[in-house]
Amino acid sequence: MDITNYNALYDEYKAAEDKRERTNLGLELVRKAYLNGRFDETREIGFEVLELADELNDKDTYFRVMMHISRAYSNQGNYVQTKEYLVKSIEVAKEIDNPYFQIAIYVDLSALEKKNANYPATIDALTIAEKLCEKHGDMANLSTVYGHFGGTYISLKKHDLGVYYYKKGLKITPSERLGDRLFSIGHTYYHIGNFPLALGYLKRALKLFIEQDRDKDLALCKLIIGATYLKKKMYKEAEEYIIEGYDLIHTFGSVVLDAQAYKELINLYLEINDFEKAKYFIDKFIEIEDQLEDKNTLLDFMKNIYEAFYKLGDYKAAFEHTLKYLSIKEQFHSEDKQRDIEMITAIREYEQHKKEAEIYQLKNVELVRSNKIIEEQKNDLVILNEEKDNIMNTISHDLKNYIGGIKMALEAAIYKDESIKENKYLMMIDVQSDRALKLVKDILYTKKLDINESAVSMQLINLNVFLINVESDLIVRANQKNITVNFEYCMEPINCMIDNDKFHRVLANLYTNAIKFTHPNGVIRIKTERQGDFALIYIKDSGIGISEESIPKLFEKFSGVGRAGTAGEESTGLGLSIVKKLVELHNGSIEVTSVVGEGTEFVVKIPCVVV
Numbered sequence: 001m002d003i004t005n006y007n008a009l010y011d012e013y014k015a016a017e018d019k020r021e022r023t024n025l026g027l028e029l030v031r032k033a034y035l036n037g038r039f040d041e042t043r044e045i046g047f048e049v050l051e052l053a054d055e056l057n058d059k060d061t062y063f064r065v066m067m068h069i070s071r072a073y074s075n076q077g078n079y080v081q082t083k084e085y086l087v088k089s090i091e092v093a094k095e096i097d098n099p100y101f102q103i104a105i106y107v108d109l110s111a112l113e114k115k116n117a118n119y120p121a122t123i124d125a126l127t128i129a130e131k132l133c134e135k136h137g138d139m140a141n142l143s144t145v146y147g148h149f150g151g152t153y154i155s156l157k158k159h160d161l162g163v164y165y166y167k168k169g170l171k172i173t174p175s176e177r178l179g180d181r182l183f184s185i186g187h188t189y190y191h192i193g194n195f196p197l198a199l200g201y202l203k204r205a206l207k208l209f210i211e212q213d214r215d216k217d218l219a220l221c222k223l224i225i226g227a228t229y230l231k232k233k234m235y236k237e238a239e240e241y242i243i244e245g246y247d248l249i250h251t252f253g254s255v256v257l258d259a260q261a262y263k264e265l266i267n268l269y270l271e272i273n274d275f276e277k278a279k280y281f282i283d284k285f286i287e288i289e290d291q292l293e294d295k296n297t298l299l300d301f302m303k304n305i306y307e308a309f310y311k312l313g314d315y316k317a318a319f320e321h322t323l324k325y326l327s328i329k330e331q332f333h334s335e336d337k338q339r340d341i342e343m344i345t346a347i348r349e350y351e352q353h354k355k356e357a358e359i360y361q362l363k364n365v366e367l368v369r370s371n372k373i374i375e376e377q378k379n380d381l382v383i384l385n386e387e388k389d390n391i392m393n394t395i396s397h398d399l400k401n402y403i404g405g406i407k408m409a410l411e412a413a414i415y416k417d418e419s420i421k422e423n424k425y426l427m428m429i430d431v432q433s434d435r436a437l438k439l440v441k442d443i444l445y446t447k448k449l450d451i452n453e454s455a456v457s458m459q460l461i462n463l464n465v466f467l468i469n470v471e472s473d474l475i476v477r478a479n480q481k482n483i484t485v486n487f488e489y490c491m492e493p494i495n496c497m498i499d500n501d502k503f504h505r506v507l508a509n510l511y512t513n514a515i516k517f518t519h520p521n522g523v524i525r526i527k528t529e530r531q532g533d534f535a536l537i538y539i540k541d542s543g544i545g546i547s548e549e550s551i552p553k554l555f556e557k558f559s560g561v562g563r564a565g566t567a568g569e570e571s572t573g574l575g576l577s578i579v580k581k582l583v584e585l586h587n588g589s590i591e592v593t594s595v596v597g598e599g600t601e602f603v604v605k606i607p608c609v610v611v
Contacts, residue, residue, distance in 0.1 A: 006032060013045075023052040027061050030068050039072040046072070059096040063089060067104065074112055082112055099136045103129050107141070110148055114155065122152050143173040143181075150184060159192045167533065171610050179208035183221055190228050198228045200587070219248035220257065223264050230264075235272050242268055255291045258284075266308050273368045275312055282308055456585050458497040460609060463535050464489045464528055470504060471526070474511045482520045488527040494535045495609045502582045509575045510539045510602050517600065518543035534588075535608050540601040546594040554592060555580040 006029075013029050016022035026049035033041040046069040053062040070085035086109045093101035110125035126149050133142035146169030154162035166185045173181045186201030202225045209218040226241030246261040262285040269278035285305060302325040309318035410429060414420050471487060478485045514524045518541045527538040546554065557577045583590045588606035 006036075019052055019056060023049060023056060023058060023061055026052060027064060030065055034068045034072055037075075039076050042072040043069050059092060060098075063092045063096065063098075063101055066092060067108070070108065074108075074115075079112065079116055083109070086112065099132050100138065100141070103132045103138060103141045103145075106132070107144060107148060110152070114148075114152055117155075119152060119156055123149075126152065139172045140174055143169045143177065145169075146172075147181060147184065150188075154188055154191075159188055163188050171533075176212065179205045179212065179214065179217060182208065183217065183224075187224055190224060190231075193231075195228050195232050199225065202228065215248055216252060216254075216257070219245045219252070220260065221245075222248070223261060227264050227267070230268055230271060235268075238268055239272075255288050258288055262288075263304050266304065270308060270311050273364060273371060278308065279312065282312075456499050456502065458499055458586075460495055461498045461500070463494040463496050463498070463537070466498065466500075466503070467507070467526065467528060467537070470507055470511075473508070474515075474524075474526075477512070477515050478524060481515060481518070481522075483515060483518055484521075484523045486523065486525045488525065490528045490530055492530065494528060494530050496535050496586075496606055497609055498586065498606075502585065506579050506582050506604065507537075509579050510604070513575070513602075514539055514541040514543070514600075517541065517545075530608060533608055534605050537604040538601060539604075540599060542599040545596040545598055546592070546600055547596055551592060551594065555590070 009025065009029050009032065013022060013025040016025055026045060030042055030046045030049055033039075033045060046065045049065045050062060050069075053059075053065065066085055066089040070082050070089060073082040073085065086105055089105045090102065090109075093105055106125045106129035110122045110129065113119070113121040113125060126145055129145045130142065130149075132138070133145055146165045150162045150165035150169065152162075153159070153165060163185060166181055166188065170178070170181045170185070182201045182205035186198045186203075186205060189195070189198035189201060202221055206218065206221045206225065209215075209221055222241045222245030226238045226243075226245060229235075229238035229241060242261075242264045246265060249257045249261045262281045265281040266278050266285070269275070269281065282305060289302065289305075307318075309315075406429070410420075467487075467489065471485075475485055511524075518524060522542040524542075525538070525540045527540075529536050529538075555576050557574055580590055583604055583606065586606045588604060590605070591603045592600065593603075594600040
């Protein structure tokens with residue numbers, strides 16, 4: 001805070017003789033004091049301004065000052081006074097008939113009750129706020145309310161409900177707060193162990209935080225992404241994200257964020273058996289632990305530290321830290337006493353297990369050595385894989401040129417002499433060169449997708465309209481085999497973010513397969529529908545079907561489960577692996593069910609967009 005400006009405003013407030021002017025200056029002074037953490041001054045000046053506003057019958061100012069006073073009490077941990085002023089603020093907001101003030105108060109009240117673990121009162125306050133938002137069409141505040149609902153249910157360990165409310169709020173969240181909602185969902189999925197979904201939402205949040213220059217949120221998001229990779233045993237990615245997060249956090253001077261970074265770094269280096277670095281960050285945490293004001297946060301981190309000492313075999317330090325942890329916890333948490341007593345008893349017996357611990361440490365040294373050998377072998381495999389890819393890429397490009405040259409020469413010869421078409425051997429060369437060229441192109445396209453060189457250009461498109469535009473090609477090819485195609489489109493518009501060319505390739509491949517593996521006079525059904533936040537496309541045929549043992553390998557490259565079509569059509573073995581990658585580029589999924597002799601159904605699922 002610019003203290004000079006603050007003091008000048010204070011002097012101006014004290015010198016003002018006109019009540020209206022002094023009230024306005026006082027409101028601004030209270031606001032600045034609160035925003036800059038001067039909570040005692042917020043209350044002291046606030047009480048003076050309340051008297052002035054009361055004399056002027058200025059309910060609006062009276063309400064705003066009451067809000068700042070209640071929040072100052074809340075930040076100082078005074079639950080009784082906070083609630084008293086919040087309840088008074090509700091009465092004032094009702095008097096002036098301002099629903100937006102009422103919503104703000106009930107949200108603050110819910111946060112206070114949640115902080116004190118009074119969850120029924122939290123939900124009651126949020127329910128009132130929700131009804132007010134819906135009644136007055138306040139979508140911005142409704143998004144905030146849903147976020148608080150989500151956080152409350154997460155605290156109650158009802159993760160499904162928590163995610164439900166986070167996602168509900170996601171649909172109406174203003175763009176500047178979208179990153180927060182995505183982060184909350186990703187963080188929740190992390191805690192319940194759904195790491196693929198956690199990474200999906202966290203990386204979307206990360207992108208928004210980068211675009212909005214929100215460095216603190218960006219740093220925390222990187223830490224949680226790193227922690228997620230650590231849970232997946234992807235140590236290289238985990239270390240990269242955690243270090244990047246730590247490097248950013250270290251510049252903010254926030255004790256809480258520093259502690260969070262140290263916690264993740266300790267977990268990382270214990271996991272990969274780099275005990276020297278783990279010990280370094282344990283010492284860094286101990287330097288700042290006494291500065292952590294929030295006791296629950298401190299307890300969480302301290303528990304992590306004594307467990308880390310135990311893993312390092314430093315039982316004396318583990319014992320001492322456990323005693324400190326229990327001393328603090330005694331003030332707040334009595335329900336865990338028995339478990340903690342058992343824990344401390346176990347640590348006191350460390351002398352009896354010292355010999356076992358020494359043996360364990362020796363084994364750890366061997367394990368570290370083995371891990372280093374495995375890491376070196378892994379690096380060798382990565383290099384060999386890259387070399388293989390480079391060779392494959394070079395060969396594929398050369399083959400494309402050579403086969404293309406053969407094709408062009410044959411077409412030139414046919415152009416000069418039509419009678420060549422009667423030479424069955426030359427025509428076999430023509431057909432086989434087409435097939436070989438398609439295979440090479442598929443290989444090159446797959447390689448592009450594997451190394452993420454295929455740029456995605458998303459557009460907001462009505463899915464039904466998109467399918468209608470490509471259905472004529474399907475009908476023409478189906479008619480060639482006398483196959484009936486039935487279309488059943490969802491009645492409501494389904495808007496999705498789609499890359500036109502790539503999604504066209506998805507449909508073209510699935511349509512081609514449906515025709516290829518359906519007998520003449522068969523039936524293909526195309527259907528769209530909306531399920532919650534997702535659009536579904538069903539492609540069902542009455543064809544030859546796929547055996548149960550082949551389905552798990554269906555989307556693998558060159559899986560060996562490829563079959564000839566009902567008219568002898570051939571496959572490259574790459575089509576469905578390309579389809580799966582393209583659908584995933586749209587943040588979607590693809591599933592298949594099939595019965596041999598009855599037919600196959602593919603279901604493509606991609607996210608919808610609320611317009």
